[in-house]
Amino acid sequence: MMTATMVKERSLLGLRELSQTEIVQLLNRTAYWDNQAVKLTPVLESKFVSNMFFENSTRTRFSFEMAEKRLGAQVLNFTAAASSVEKGESIYDTVRTLESMGIDVGVIRLKPAGVLQQLAEKVSIPLINAGDGNNEHPTQALLDMYTMSKAFGELKGLKVSIIGDIMHSRVARSNLWGLTKMGAQVQFCAPENMKAPELMPYAPYVSIEEALKADVVMMLRVQLERHAVGMLQSAEEYRRQYGLTEERAAKLGAGTIIMHPAPVNRNVEIDDVVVESSKSRIFPQMANGVPVRMAVIERAVL
Incomplete structure (x- = not known):
């Protein structure tokens, strides 16, 4: 199980909190994947990733899903329009539910700014910001x-x-x-x-x-x-x-x-x-x- 420090280090909530070194590492690793001729490299075949989109975005969700599948991950797509959120279930409860089911990382897109930071402090899996309000889109x-x-x-x-x-x-x-x-x-x-x-x-x-x-x-x-x-x-x-x-x-x-x-x-x-x-x-x-x-x-x- 990841420690709180490990979860924080592996999450990506925004670029404001990243160091130049961390950004360089991500860009270098991007270049590595960009130069791979083989589309499917199943390094994450035993991992489960959930795309939790509480705000619509076709391009961003498809881009994340393509990335996840190229890494061989098992992908769960969640959209608020077809979820219990419409019935009043909170965003926190939804994320905690998926965490309890065993996902390894959550990709989240939200309308309200600030909620993602609060979620990250309450869950024990890394979270990736896919856009939160007018805050960040790292x-x-x-x-x-x-x-x-x-x-x-x-x-x-x-x-x-x-x-x-x-x-x-x-x-x-x-x-x-x-x-x-x-x-x-x-x-x-x-x-x-x-x-x-x-x-x-x-x-x-x-x-x-x-x-x-x-x-x-x-x-x-x-x-x-x-x-x-x-x-x-x-x-x-x-x-x-x-x-x-x-x-x-x-x-x-x-x-x-x-x-x-x-x-x-x-x-x-x-x-x-x-x-x-x-x-x-x-x-x-x-x-x-x-x-x-x-x-x-x-x-x-x-």
């Missing part, structure tokens, strides 16, 4: 960093612009913590009502013109559901002021790459023709998610 940031390292060789010294709804973005936060620890310079660009004031001491806010003068331009998904509460005047107005239009993309530096955590609202935060342009790394990002999550799951279980 595996997304790791795959982003791995994508950048493949493009530039190293992360130290890179200038990375993250553009969009910073206030509600867990991707922006995890990238900020991870990239700065690796020696990259992060800057934000956002409409006034989408800024996160608490992050201002860690990264400056710049204009869209200044943001485009970077090695990496990362566009965030515009959460169109927020139109109803008045955060956006219109999708077209957002595109005009903050979108990566074809005209803006044409002005990017020769070595600049374009990234996006997806799903993409084409012709809103990024023009359709730019999504699959030569500078875009959006689809390679998705591919890189599998070896990153293989590295994270392996670390949690072995």
Whole structure:
């Protein structure tokens, strides 16, 4: 049985709490799995992994499931829509139930921020954060960093612009913590009502013109559901002021790459023709998610 210290060391709740050494180890192990020609390496064939998604995400869940199955793990998929949570069972009781059944690690995605940390203090299995509220999304940031390292060789010294709804973005936060620890310079660009004031001491806010003068331009998904509460005047107005239009993309530096955590609202935060342009790394990002999550799951279980 794992000790509390072992459980904590093998869990991945966020990048803010990881050291540079731990991030480097995960990225190196990602490269190892990325370079394996054989798709199935059953090093976890006797282990049980549960994907516990209390918030929908097709891409993230499939990416984790692909990673788990490539490692040979036995996979249990749990979605709140088809669970006892709808009947009032608490998230804690659900996780404890699956823990009692014998799972070795839990991958969890939650809407409320802070709940995952509380869960981690009460259970005796490693937990992996697949996105919690507007707090963190560590595996997304790791795959982003791995994508950048493949493009530039190293992360130290890179200038990375993250553009969009910073206030509600867990991707922006995890990238900020991870990239700065690796020696990259992060800057934000956002409409006034989408800024996160608490992050201002860690990264400056710049204009869209200044943001485009970077090695990496990362566009965030515009959460169109927020139109109803008045955060956006219109999708077209957002595109005009903050979108990566074809005209803006044409002005990017020769070595600049374009990234996006997806799903993409084409012709809103990024023009359709730019999504699959030569500078875009959006689809390679998705591919890189599998070896990153293989590295994270392996670390949690072995």
